[in-house]
Amino acid sequence: MNDLTDIQTRFPALSDGWARFDGPAGTQVVDTAIEAMSDWQRSGRNANSHGAFPAAQACDDLVDETSKIMGELLSADPVGMTFGPSTTANMMALTRAVAVDLKPEDEIICTTLDHDANVAPWLLAARDSGSTIQMAEFDPNTGRLEAESVIDLISQRTKWIAVTGSSNVIGSIPDITSITRAAHEVGAKVAVDGVHLTPHRKVDINEIGCDVYATSSYKWYGPHAGIMWIEPEVLNDLSVYKVRPSPEKGAGRFQYGTPPWETLAGIKEAAKFLLSVGFESIVKHESVRFERLLSGLIDLPKVRVLGPHDNIDRAPTLMFLVDGKEPEEIAQEIAKSKIAVWDGHNYAVEAMNPLGLDEKGAVRAGVCIYIGDEDVDQLLEAVSLI
Ligand SMILES: Cc1ncc(COP(=O)(O)O)c(C=O)c1O
Structure with a gap:
């Protein structure tokens, strides 16, 4: 099993200091590629x-x-x-x-x-x-x-x-x-x-x-x-x-x-x-960060997490809303803290109506291999201030 705590060093683009929860829309590129x-x-x-x-x-x-x-x-x-x-x-x-x-x-x-x-x-x-x-x-x-x-x-x-x-x-x-x-x-x-x-x-x-x-x-x-x-x-x-x-x-x-x-x-x-990293390590690393994110968002009073509220049979990706705010406003607020999340339907157009959303969708955050505990804490902090 690989310890992925230093994996960020393999991604030159991460040196700009942004926390990148936009992985589901596209990840940063690994150095060898x-x-x-x-x-x-x-x-x-x-x-x-x-x-x-x-x-x-x-x-x-x-x-x-x-x-x-x-x-x-x-x-x-x-x-x-x-x-x-x-x-x-x-x-x-x-x-x-x-x-x-x-x-x-x-x-x-x-x-x-x-x-x-x-x-x-x-x-x-x-x-x-x-x-x-x-x-x-x-x-x-x-x-x-x-x-x-x-x-x-x-x-x-x-x-x-x-x-x-x-x-x-x-x-x-x-x-x-x-x-x-x-x-x-x-x-x-x-x-x-x-x-x-x-x-x-x-x-x-x-x-x-x-x-x-x-x-x-x-x-x-x-x-x-x-x-x-x-x-x-x-x-x-x-x-x-x-x-x-x-x-x-x-x-x-x-x-x-x-x-x-x-x-x-x-x-x-x-x-x-x-x-080379191996999926045992990937799943373990991402699950720990995702559970921190999921439980942290569920605990925030004005936040509504859409989709499953557990971490069973799912990729580390979720959608959420903050009471009284449009998805785009939420993403813009979060971006002020140098944190990238996506807003909208993300082309999953058939899923929006069943989830009770319109074409503006919700805010999406995804954990991937280079997301660390500190990134999750920064995102939770930014959402709590909205
Ligand atoms: C689940 C899923 N399927 C298909 C696509 C489309 O992939 P591409 O941009 O390579 O056409 C995406 C892109 O976001 C996706 O997330």
Whole structure:
């Protein structure tokens, strides 16, 4: 187990003294990823794929190495690893391909707990194919999406289920393994939005059994990019929109143009960083700080914490409000103490109404690897003064 008390020293950007509770919107970048990106651009290996000279070979090797390390991080077959600009873009590419084969009698299940990156692309696929969306609802009293509320909607007509690995606003983690098992009994496929889950839990795709898993490396100390794993047979069967010279099979069919090599170099190092710290240490470190934050906010008289009030099966992320203040005002007040929190719906648009919120949402604070006890105390102090 690693002691993470000095982990802040690995993040050059934190030297500005801000306490960064905006990790769910994007984390600071770890030193080795920053160095790998600039090293790549200085190295002369900047070329293109499938060429007859060493720099071109280095580009191919980089794709293989990054896929391999991502396979290790997510416990998945590296053959299914695709890279793109963001999870939103990757999901749009996926659903555009899925829509080609959907029929009007088909159904897709989405959830009210999901970020819109795993809802809107499916709504568009349903619009284009004439198929129907069923919406599984989370319980606003507990803040949890019970597996049954998804499973109960599954029928012979279900073709895809789009479900989050963890809510990006209230952190709750649904039982995606049970959902996937039930989906596969009727031949339906499951696309997991793992963007908020990946930095906080050891993900084991082999165990979950899902068909698609999406994550974004800028949420786990790497560069801005999306990585989407697609089960290799599903990947080969999809009616992918692609340019004609790109391969007919394998991850290459999802490669839209020349990959950003330096970004891949950064993803590789960020994934290595998570693996080297280890999720046992990450979960322990984040849980302790999160419990301090959660209980501290619950104890403040004018504060209302939304979502689960416990730390069971959840990422270390919460939303809160202060009586009589708009979310934006609260975030602005907190920022005066050099503390970054986010306000709004954070694109979890379906979750706002069940949580009793409008489009202005609430204030979101997320604990990540570099949040220390003193950051939590500073945030509690700032909120108590509002
Ligand atoms: C849970 C979740 N899914 C999807 C996304 C979208 O990711 P990207 O910005 O890579 O498109 C986000 C971004 O905040 C997110 O938190």
